[in-house]
Amino acid sequence: MSTLPIMQVMPELKNILAASPSAVLIAEPGAGKTTAVPLALLEEPWMKGKTMLMLEPRRLAARAAAVFMASRLGEKAGQTVGYRMRMDSKTGPNTRIIVVTEGVLTRMLQDDPSLGDTGLVIFDEFHERSLNADLGLALSLETQAVLREDLKLLVMSATLDGEKVSELLGAAPVVRCPGRVYPVDTIYAPPAKSIPLEKAAGNAVRRALAEQPGDILLFLPGEREIRRVESELLSGALPGNVEVRPLYGQLPQAEQDSAVAPAVEGRRKVVLATSIAETSLTIEGVRTVIDSGLRRTQRFSPRTGMPRLETLPISKASADQRRGRAGRTAPGVCYRLWSPEEHDRLPESDAPEILEADLSGLALELALWGVRDPAQLAWLDAPPPAPYAQATALLRQLGALDAAGAITPHGRRLAALGTHPRAAHMLLRAAGLGAAPLACRLAALLQERDPMRGPATGSCDLTLRVEALLRYEASAGREAGGGDPAALRAAARASRGLLAQLRAAAPEAALSADNDSADAVAADPFLCGLLLSFAYPDRIGQRRGGGAFVLSGGRGAAMGESQHLAREPYIVAVSVDDKGTQSRIMLAAPVEERDLLAYHEDKISEHSEVYWDEDSKSVKSRCRVMLGELSLKETGHERPSPEEAARVLMQVIAGEALGPLPWDKGTIQLRERMAFMHRLDRSWPDVSDAGLAGSMEEWLLPYLVGCRSLRDLQRLSLRDALEGLLDWERKRELDREAPTNIAVPSGSRIAVDYSDPAAPVLAVKLQEMFGLKETPLIGKGRMPVLLHLLSPARRPVQVTADLASFWKSGYFEVKKDLKGRYPKHYWPEDPLQAIPTSRTRPVK
Structure with a gap:
């Protein structure tokens, strides 16, 4: 530990933290900051009797850091050093360093805003700019400013704008430390454009095995690509001493640990990883990195209020981080599956998650904290206004916020569940209906990889996934039920975790250990749709025909006409892209109209309206039962009043640029004469299309009273209406200065x-x-x-x-x-002395 580069700056860092409330540590990869700094600061005088929290953005890195630090003390995780994350925790009464992740710091701050027994909060790998890290720092800064002047904050990163963070922390001192990275040679190896990723990656692995010593770390965008490359490698010829190990976030812990552990002597390891292995994690034995240059990230669209998962090129900063994984323990090599020219076009760094993510969870946490306007807190990058406004609108729909933006008791229950507000709302509503296990399965299927993705399945019906998951569970994992076993295994595990969370957060729901009644109806497609409508009240769809639906949020969406759901009157579109003017529905479930009426009473309203009926070309009235933008029922109403009909007609006339009005020859001439006078004198009425449309209440509305249809309009005295804009004196002036005849x-x-x-x-x-x-x-x-x-x-x-x-x-x-x-006509030599005539010859 004493030989790590970070130890060179520890005296400076200790002195700064002894005198200052905050500090920024910029330490290059390999310096040892993640595991050395917490242990080195533990016995500082200002830490006496207090605990230390370190936020790690990735679960695998958090667990590995805690285990490593504990081993340095000759202990196991859970003694002096422990960790806490969702569904996994190892701490004890004597734990003083707790590595936390995935919103745990936020939960701790919400439960105890003063962090009374905490002396230091460390934000590691802050350059990743996760949403939870930005939120945790914003809340910690307010705690420090308002409740705990003695609370110390340390932001650590390998690549970060230290001055910008320093300014956020109140001009905190910045400490810089060089790393201990071995040289890494970079080889650009772009594959042919026609080669699929799994084939290109497989070829690169075989090349690296032949050319380089040691283990290999291959970066891929997601689990789907990892499984494809794994299949590609195992189906081909690999040396007998080579093992292929996947590494991604949803992999069981034992398999993650196996991927990270050193290979057995005499064997080589190929680790297929997502960006989970990009930072804070040293995989022993890796001498070669192969980088696909891709990452998968969820981006939020303010245009639709919907998140979407996208595969994108990585940034130069991420490429450098990945490359550095090859030089942690010895000199290495990095194969990049792109060209130098493509590298030059990469963005310098990834956008902070707060600028691209769904902000509904963030908005809920801020409301729970007591903040209605994000500007009340200090941010490195503030939440964008449009996505944040959409997030708060959704929370109001879910009943989590009141009209003033304050959190409701229901909102507090949603926050306590620690999952997405949509899913949390569905779980709580389902618990009240005795259908919590089904809701947990639905939520799990939505947060995990689709077990039936691809052309082989072709159906967008989510209930088919539920049925496959039930078959998988009933067979204890022996039967995939027509789906991907790995995806179903992950969904089953996530479902159990959600059910445990729900039981812990809502014991009053009286959830039984196994709810047979809920399982018995779990395959009922309409029950699935009802539960999903709680999570997605803005995506309840009403059929328009041809596979098209209008969603309750007002947007259009469509699926292929061959889909059996295309014939359902109502659906819930739970996965929708936002490309083009009409989104494509990727996952949905049917729902009954009677259930919408029974279980969404708080969102249903009756609207009486007077409207223009295009078929009859007349004004009619109706009463509509509305769910958002959907008209569930419609009934005729009493005849509209003359005044109501007149106003609707006025809107129709304005919308068609005055076209429906009876413009006879005399009225047109009157309007043109008035336009002539307006050109000479701007005090005259403006009778252009825009001018008349803007003043219809003044000149036209009184004449429309009594009209109800296009036929009635044709009997309108439009000339009288226009003349009504002129007083008696102006009418005389019009006749005098703009005569009809000369x-x-x-x-x-x-x-x-x-x-x-x-x-x-x-x-x-x-x-x-x-x-x-x-x-x-x-x-x-x-x-x-x-x-x-x-x-x-x-x-x-x-x-x-x-x-x-x-x-x-x-x-x-x-x-x-x-x-x-015209020789017979009169053509005088002197026209000024000639007799004028309308005939062939003048009459003498």
Whole structure:
């Protein structure tokens, strides 16, 4: 222990913690910080009579760190050094160092905000930025500031922005320590694009076995890939002394320990691991790392309020961490299954989980802490507002928060269960119905790998998974029941754990050790759907046809029409992606309408509404029984009042850009004349589409009273409605300044076209304008009309707003053409002295 690099900085770290409440330790891989620092600080004077908590983000690393530290003291875990995690704990009355993970620190803070017997809280591998670590640090900082000035905090990491964390901790001193990492050669070995991952990984393992000494650690994104690569390796030729060991979070503890333990002398080990082996864990004997460059992570979509599991490229920081696993005990080699060019394009680091995860659990913990606004606490990265708002909305739906955002008694019970709020709510509701074992199985199947995933099964019906799990349990694991045995084994184990948690947290539910009645109905698909509707009240789906459903949260989702669930009137869509405008339903269960009405009374409301019926083109009224955005029942209602009908009609008219109104020729001309006056004087009413739509309550609504249908609209006096915008004086001004007709020299009254308010048009035969010197003016004498001078056949021969200029020059050119085409007509030499006429020749 004394030879570890970390011991070089321990005197400095001890002095800082003796004088300061917080510190940051940046120690490179191999320095020994995880196991040496807690033991070195245990006997400091400020730790006398107190315990030490160390938060590890990964269960395997937490257990391994506790066991290793205990061995250094010549003890077993549970004596001076112990650990606590969900469903697994080893501590005793004399335990002074407790390694915790998976929200245990949060539970301890919630149970005792002062952490009265704790002297130091260590946050190890903080660069992983797990949600629980960020929450634990935020709560610990408030405890330190408000309740425990003597509580000390130490944040440790190999790769972290130390200055940023220091600022968060109130300008805490930063200690830096070099590591003890042996040199690692990097070999880029990108496979051909067409080769599947399991084949590429298998080839890389065989190459490394031939080229390198020692054991091999292969990083893969998840359990599914691990099992495929394991099958690929075992089906091919491997040297007889080589063992293949999987390593992932849901693996039984004995198998995890076997993967981490040194290989027997004379044998070699190939460990197939997820990112669980990326940090805080030294696997003895590993000299070679093979990195697939992939990770699996859950990301939250604020657009849908739904989390999704994604396989993504790792960051450069993660690649360096993985590479470093090969140089912990001796020089090593790292094979990267990508190219140097691809490496350059990788992100520098992974995004903190708090920026991408479902925040409903975090929101529940903050409410339990007494915080309604995350800004009340100090964060390295604050929870994003949109996902956090969706999380609190879900908690209100589950009854965990009241309308003001304060936690309810039911919310406290959810938090005590220590599982996702959706699952916790389902478990408690199921306990009240005597169906807790079934609810635990459902929750376990949803949190574990799908035992029937893939085209071989093809069905999205979750109840088939329940039936397979029941068969698996009934046969004591001998029969897979049509599913993946490993996934069913994990689900059975998780189900037992959830049932134990429920019994501990809700003894009043009087849960029996084996609830035969619940098991007897466990395969009932509609009971499964009812229980799931408690967990997913926002994803109850109502059939629309063609495999499409509308969800109670308002979003659309669909499954293939060949799915038998596509014919169910109601489903609960428990697994939905968020790609495109309509999500794809991946897992669902049917539910009965009568159960929705009976068990979701608190979410069901009656709405009387007056609406536009597109089929009859009329206003109708109805009463709807609503569950979220779903209309469970609909009945006709009494006839809507004239005022209600008028308002609905007004909305329809606005939605169709005024199109349904009876725009006859005279009304259109009136509107165009008013638009002309508005252009000259902005105090006149705006009769554009936008202007009229925005002022319909003023000019149109009174005239709509009594109308109920499109047919009624056609009898509407729209001209009167528009004129209602003008007082008597403005009507006179309109007639004077925007006349409908203008008298021309021939005696004809010609209509003015105001369709372009910037240039009203007077289309008149050229011969009718003889003798008129100037262009007629309108609009208070400011606007000359645009003259369209027509031939006897009423075709335009000249367009002008300057009649005087036309008589001087343009007329004589036009005259030559017209005289040739219309020789019988009157074409005088002097148009200003000629007699105007609408006939072929003027009457003398």
